Amino acid sequence: MKITLGLDSTSLTRRYPRLAVLASLFMAFGAPLGLYCAALLLFPMSSPERLDRVARQLLGYDLAASPYRHLVYALFLLLVAFVAVNFAAVFGGVATWVERRVAGRMQSRIGPNRTGAAGFLAWVADAVKMILKEDIIPQSADSLLFRGAPYFAMVGLLLPFVVLPFGESVVAADLNVGVFYLTAVTAFVVVGILVSGWASNSKWALFGGVRGAAQVISYEIPAGISLMVPILMAGTLSMQGIVRAQGGMPWDWFVFRSPAALVAFFISLTSSLAEGNRTPFDLPEAESELVAGYHAEYSGFRLAIFLMVEWANMWIMAGLAVTLFLGGWQVPGINAEMYRNALGTGVLPAGRWFVYQALSMLVFSLKTWALVFLFIWLRWTLPRVRVDQMMGLCWKYLVPGAFACLIVALLWQLLVPATGSTITGVVLSLGALGLAVKFVRASLRNISRVHGHRVDMSNW
Amino acid sequence: MIDMKIERQILRRTETSDEEIVVNFGPQHPSTHGVIDFVTQTNGEVIRRSVPDVGYLHRGLEKIAELVPYPGYMPFTDRIDYLAAMFANEGYALAVERLLGVEAPPRARYIRAIAGELCRISSHFIAVGTMAQDIGAATPLTHALRERESVNDLLEELCGARLTFNFHRIGGVAFDLPPGWADKVLRYLDHLDSYFQEWDRLITFNEIFVKRLANVGVITRAQAIDFGLVGPNLRGSGVSWDVRRDMPYGAYPDLAFAIPVGSGKVGTLGDAWDRFYVRVLEIVESSKIVRQALGKLPEGDIQVKVPRKVKPEAGEVVGRVESARGEMLYYLVADGSEKAYRLRCRTGSFMAMAIVEELSRGIMVADLIAIIASLDVVAPEVDR
Secondary structure (H helix, E strand, O other): OOOOOOOHHHHHHOOOOOOOOHHHHHHHHHHHHHHHHHHHHHHOOOOOOHHHHHHHHHOOOOHHHHHHHHHHHHHHHHHHHHHHHHHHHHHHHHHHHHHHHHHHHHHOOOOOOOOOOOHHOHHHHHHHHHHHHHOOOOOOOHHHHHHHHHHHHHHHHHHHOOOOOHHHHHHOOOOOHHHHHHHHHHOHHHHHHHHHHHHHOOOHHHHHHHHHHHHHHHHHHHHHHHHHHHHHOOOOOHHHHHHHOOOOOHOOOOOHHHHHHEEEEHHHHHHHHHHHOOOOHHHOOOOHOOOOOHHHOOOOHHHHHHHHHHHHHHHHHHHHHHHOOOOOOOOOOOOOHHHHHHHOOOOOOOHHHHHHHHHHHHHHHHHHHHHHHHHHHHHOOOOOOOOOHHHHHHHHHHHEEEEEEHHHHHHHHHHHHHHHHHHHHHHHHHHHHHHHHHHHHHHHHHHHOOOOOOOOOOOO | OOOOHHHHHHHHHOOOOOOOEEEEOOOOOOOOOOOOEEEEEEEEOOEEEEEEOOOOOOOOOOHHOOOOOHHHHHHHHHOOOOOHHHHHHHHHEEEEEHHOOOOOOOHHHHHHHHHHHHHHHHHHHHHHHHHHHHHHOOHHHHHHHHHHHHHOOOOOHHOOOOOOOOOOOOOOOOOOOOOOOOHHHHHHHHHHHHHHHHHHHHHHHHHHHHHOOOOOOOOOHHHHHOOOOOOOHHHOOOOOOHHHHOOOOOOOOHOOOOOOOOOOOOOOOOOOHHHHHHHHHHHHHHHHHHHHHHHHHHOOOEEOOOOOOOOOOEEEEEEEEOOOOOOEEEEEEEEOOOOOEEEEEOOOHHHHHHHHHHHHHOHHHHHHHHHHHOOOOOOOHOOO
């Protein structure tokens, strides 16, 4: 006798094609939007002072004097952490879909387009598939380390979310050593890579792990030094402080405010590509050389964690660059005064404040997605560098370059008045705009030059 | 003759300290282009030496030639080199024709040249595409496959198969050109000629790509000749040798074409980039040959009269063609029966495997991949 459950998802979507579209739309917009809303509501509200105030004025309960206050604070922090973890996971998933679709377009193929509308649910299906698969631990592997390695990587991915500002007030904790904290905790990822490479007891994984360690530790140095430039310009290590020192318009962004910052931006972007193991620096998992590198022996949900870390790391890399160099969440036309007025002094801020916060989150997300797109383009355009070339680039060019940037930035801060920086900002941002226009026009011309090629968006 | 069993033991035993390991690149590895094993002794990222272990794909194709009648062996030649089956067909057909003392009619010879050069384009696209893939660039491979797809469509229209053509016959070819086919080919070639601007921008002169391949796996002129390299691997080292020009066969004496050789443009003469670029230039050159051959295509028969039972007199002959992987040689011994007494097939990939050990001393792991890719090794052609 054949038993049918009636809940077979394929037959459901086949019978009701709209269901697939609705589910895709829900996953595409609903899930990220829900996470954004949760972040918007939870992140600013979770600080002890605000919780105290809300409890006192709304509930008439003096939380600050309560013996259970730490429990309440911790509960709210857990909620924030839950939102951050989910955001990372959902972003990582969506990023894999975007990456595959973009790669498909770049490579004259279609990419995933079966599961859900435009193939959007492919990443959900992939995640479910990987979680359901057997979690194989090789017999000769170091079982404890092998099992533990993905969590190191995951911790390295999730901890930066603490200080990454999504909006004017939407940040889990505005640490006064934000940038320092961030560079410190991102190094956890390499622990995961090294441990997985060693514990797998496979030669390919060992190659990958050692490569990863050498690469990430080397590139921490130029990355760290180039991050000093915006810190010098803002005079603070706090992520929010650095964003507040910039403005909404491109010429207020640090990247265009001095030539040193422009160079530092590219050094930091290159270094973060290397730290995130993205092409052209994907040596630890170089498929054509090391089969799969450090995660060659992993399967099932542990592999899923590694992949999630890899893709969700793009948000950290891009978000960091946006925060430090590209004006972060600053919305053109909304200044600090307006945020403060909208916040008011009441228990709950006015509706206007939430609109401003949402706008700032939108601006931050758009800029970050633009950089993520850049990373994806780079990955599907460039070949991979060799190990010695990768190290040479770091120690021979990026490290001295970053030091030079630091010194020039110091002198710039001392010698050039603020108007000088503004003029530089206008000139450089106009130059960047000109370059962008030139790039688009050259691309279109090059496409039309090949007989039979044209710009075609019909199958997108 | 290297005995791999002993060789492996030697390699394992020289694993003297914790610093050196023996690692198998293959038989299953994304970059070995088939089932080959490179037993590699490395000290970290630096390779001490790498010995290719071939034979995993041995199918006894030479022995099969002794078991089937002459015309019946034609489909088997397809399997010798599935990426350039036209040449494997043609070489065998030439050998048997020489044995019988017949020659294909002019139209058949021209069709052979057209089909062969299209096949060369298709094979070289795989070679340069997978090479880019092995260097870590994914997009050029899919672009190359897209371009190759059009060639395969054309060849499919011509002979009904996309990979294992079985197109040649002893004394001619199986089919004449379908109506309207020549125009389609010309339209495709128009596209192909302009396409290389894009290809060169995407990969050939890409800074990282050039840095990865320049001065890597340098094969000097003398080395190339000593190791018996053929085809683009030989020409990449600056030796201008091409069977099509130097030992002409088929329609090639009537056609004008250049033989691209390596020039050391971005590094040393005979480096991996030179071999890559020679293949790119050969695609352009093949396109010119196809245009010429289509322009000069004579009328007439496509098949000379050959008895149903091919029963050549006893004797031995050599048929050689310039395959996509270089000179492909069939040595055929007949004993007067309708089956060959012995067939020996000398292929370019097998010759190329010999030099890997020589080149692998003291290079990086990633360079070994680049060298294997630059030699354009096709595993079934190595083992037959």
